[in-house]
Amino acid sequence: MAEHTTLTKKIEFSSSHRYWKEEWSKSKNMEVFGKCTSKYGHGHNYVLETTVQGPVDDDTGMIINIYKLKPILKDTLKEFDHKFLNVDTDYFDDLIPTTENFAKVLYECISEKLSNEECELKKVRLYETKDLFVEYWMDEDAE
Amino acid sequence: MQSNCSLTKVYSFSAAHRLHNDKFSDEKNFEIFGKCNNLNGHGHDYSLELTIGGEIDIETGMIIDITKLDELVGLVVDELDHKRLDIEIDHFSEVRASGENIAKYLWDKIVVLIPKPSYLSHVRLWKTSENFFDYKEGK
Numbered sequence: 042m043a044e045h046t047t048l049t050k051k052i053e054f055s056s057s058h059r060y061w062k063e064e065w066s067k068s069k070n071m072e073v074f075g076k077c078t079s080k081y082g083h084g085h086n087y088v089l090e091t092t093v094q095g096p097v098d099d100d101t102g103m104i105i106n107i108y109k110l111k112p113i114l115k116d117t118l119k120e121f122d123h124k125f126l127n128v129d130t131d132y133f134d135d136l137i138p139t140t141e142n143f144a145k146v147l148y149e150c151i152s153e154k155l156s157n158e159e160c161e162l163k164k165v166r167l168y169e170t171k172d173l174f175v176e177y178w179m180d181e182d183a184e
Numbered sequence: 185m186q187s188n189c190s191l192t193k194v195y196s197f198s199a200a201h202r203l204h205n206d207k208f209s210d211e212k213n214f215e216i217f218g219k220c221n222n223l224n225g226h227g228h229d230y231s232l233e234l235t236i237g238g239e240i241d242i243e244t245g246m247i248i249d250i251t252k253l254d255e256l257v258g259l260v261v262d263e264l265d266h267k268r269l270d271i272e273i274d275h276f277s278e279v280r281a282s283g284e285n286i287a288k289y290l291w292d293k294i295v296v297l298i299p300k301p302s303y304l305s306h307v308r309l310w311k312t313s314e315n316f317f318d319y320k321e322g323k
């Protein structure tokens with residue numbers, strides 16, 4: 042049996058967003074996205090749980106030192122924290138900033154930032170509210 | 185590598201129940217169910233974590249329309265809310281209203297209501313902050 046140890050770091054940040062599809066009429070946007078269509082956006086206190094995996098180093102007992110991981114994650118989130126996702130970032134020009142898409146974008150950003158580190162990204166869990174979260178991850182063996 | 189995405193929404197309801205089986209003697213019922221066998225029942229604040237897994241729709245950016253999901257799950261959860269499960273809900277007159285059985289009941293009720301049944305991937309039912317029950321079918 043292979044051993045799997047993971048480490049999860051939780052970070053809170055705040056952003057605003059708006060769900061709106063230009064190609065659709067106002068009524069269609071309202072029908073699909075409801076109050077999330079509000080013109081100037083609305084905000085959430087997001088909580089991001091980042092789970093990494095990798096071998097546990099014999100000398101340190103760690104997958105990655107949190108002192109090293111935390112600044113990498115904070116640096117990634119700088120682009121999104123206290124920003125209007127639709128306007129202040131480039132990621133959502135053609136993508137609705139739903140929790141699903143936001144989780145995917147964060148996964149890709151963090152995965153790239155960790156590409157030269159000793160651990161790899163296993164999964165992100167993004168809480169939009171305490172009652173709603175999205176998980177995004179990759180499977181090694183595609184069916 | 186295959187990407188995966190899931191969305192989890194939490195719903196709450198409060199209900200009473202008594203764990204009891206008429207087939208058993210009073211002593212045996214107490215031996216198995218302990219204080220949950222209390223004659224007049226007792227209650228919990230339940231919390232249901234419902235996980236929907238599937239493709240992110242290109243047009244909407246969503247796996248599922250949450251407003252629609254809330255409406256559908258609301259129908260199921262409202263039926264149990266503020267009820268004595270083993271008396272007021274037919275299903276639990278024969279089936280013990282245990283965490284395990286309530287989790288399965290919720291799965292069975294919800295899977296036939298949601299637009300893409302195969303997207304239902306996991307039900308986690310918290311009975312207290314210390315106990316939860318997971319139920320899933322398929323892969």
